[in-house]
Amino acid sequence: GAFQSSFNICTVRQARRPLRRRPPRNQSPNTYTSPHRPSNKSAPLRYICMPTEIVVAPDECRLAGEGDVLLARHLAADWAVALHHPEMRAGALVRFSGPPDAALGRACLAVRSLAGHQHGWRAYVMGGAIAPGDEQAARLARSSRLAIQACLWREGVLLKGEDPGGRRARTIYFHPAAGRLIVRSSGALAPSVPQTALPCPLAS
Numbered sequence: 001g002a003f004q005s006s007f008n009i010c011t012v013r014q015a016r017r018p019l020r021r022r023p024p025r026n027q028s029p030n031t032y033t034s035p036h037r038p039s040n041k042s043a044p045l046r047y048i049c050m051p052t053e054i055v056v057a058p059d060e061c062r063l064a065g066e067g068d069v070l071l072a073r074h075l076a077a078d079w080a081v082a083l084h085h086p087e088m089r090a091g092a093l094v095r096f097s098g099p100p101d102a103a104l105g106r107a108c109l110a111v112r113s114l115a116g117h118q119h120g121w122r123a124y125v126m127g128g129a130i131a132p133g134d135e136q137a138a139r140l141a142r143s144s145r146l147a148i149q150a151c152l153w154r155e156g157v158l159l160k161g162e163d164p165g166g167r168r169a170r171t172i173y174f175h176p177a178a179g180r181l182i183v184r185s186s187g188a189l190a191p192s193v194p195q196t197a198l199p200c201p202l203a204s
Contacts (some may be wrong), residue, residue: 056080056172061094061107063114064176072172076189077137079127079144082174082181083111083157086118091176100148108155122160123152124181129166131189141165 019115056062058071064070070093072080078097080106085091092111096103111121128141145164151160163170163183173182 012157048111056093056095058095058097059103061103061110063090063091063092063110067177068175070172070174070176072174074186075127075170075172076129077127077131077141079125079148079149081107081152082124082171082172083107084122084124084125084174084176084179084181086122086179087112087120089177089179090114091174093174094173099149100144104148104151104155108157119156121157123157124160125149125162125164126170126172126183128164129169129189132167132191142183 052065052068053071054062054064054068056070058078062070064134066089070082070091072093072095074167075095078092078095078099080095083092083094090111092107094103094107108121125145128144130138130141141164145162149159161181166185168188171184171186173180173184175181
């Protein structure tokens, strides 16, 4: 399934400065003449900063600077939690496959050290895909989902949205400054093949 909801320790970027030609003697140094415009018109010099994509690997937590985008690919049986503060325009994306307490505790500590101990943090939970026929993975996904909810409650973070379960991997696009979270379904998981014990030919 896919949903979009409105809703920073990694990067501090500098704006990319465009190449600046030497202005004529009768032209102000704070303006430039565009080659696509008539020579008698000029526009103020502007700096354009493109967003930077930060890929979040498994068992990793990344924070986004102003305008950065957090990207997680092929989220299958593991989990991802997006932490966001709408007023501070700060956010983080943590990805884990084990118990959530340690991973979410470190993530909450990181975002609060960056944006301060303020109320209003929200969480969006995704992941826990289950391969067809894997009942053990289904039980583990349900218990992990409850553990994540309990951990967020202890940290004082509101669970605002979730997209758990399913049989397809996910790709997450999280832009905290713009308040944009997009989850897209990707390839389906392969069915679980039951393992059968074979007799040992050397056994008596």
